[in-house]
Amino acid sequence: MLILYGTETGNSELLALDAASVAREHGIEATVKDMEDTNVEELTGVRRLLVFCSTWGDGEQPDNAQDLFDEVSECETGTLAGLNYGVLALGDTAFDLFCESGKEWDAILEAKGANRLVDRMDCDTDYEDDAAFWTEESVKQMKTVE
């Protein structure tokens, strides 16, 4: 399983690392990557993907997520067929565009042919318990993928 994070101040990265531990507890091999360190070609070879991504500025992608997001946006429809994914969005309800980046990831992955295996969770600033619950449930779902 691949676990990607888009972050500015590290919250999503820590959740991604936690998810890798949970995956290993469930016997799933997991690799955690900065979104900056992957590309669409790698994603086409992945069957299981968890995305942890925060929102910055005025509903914008974090800096380390923008290039990958653009690359995915520009790839052909159907490119990501075979990829099963789930998105956890980090944000703050004080902002108008709450969790916008995570919502964008959830939508673009589906638009490019990937299968939303687990529903997205949008988390506010007190996200720890919700994120831990979502991660556990998502890893269990990922176990059902061949």
Ligand SMILES: Cc1cc2nc3c(=O)[nH]c(=O)nc-3n(C[C@H](O)[C@H](O)[C@H](O)COP(=O)(O)O)c2cc1C
């Ligand atoms: C300058 C700034 C802009 C932000 N803009 C948004 C936003 O537009 N929408 C949102 O839901 N959250 C926004 N947030 C909240 C962050 O997404 C939230 O703090 C998140 O936990 C950060 O996670 P990270 O450390 O992985 O980047 C913003 C936070 C800051 C400091």
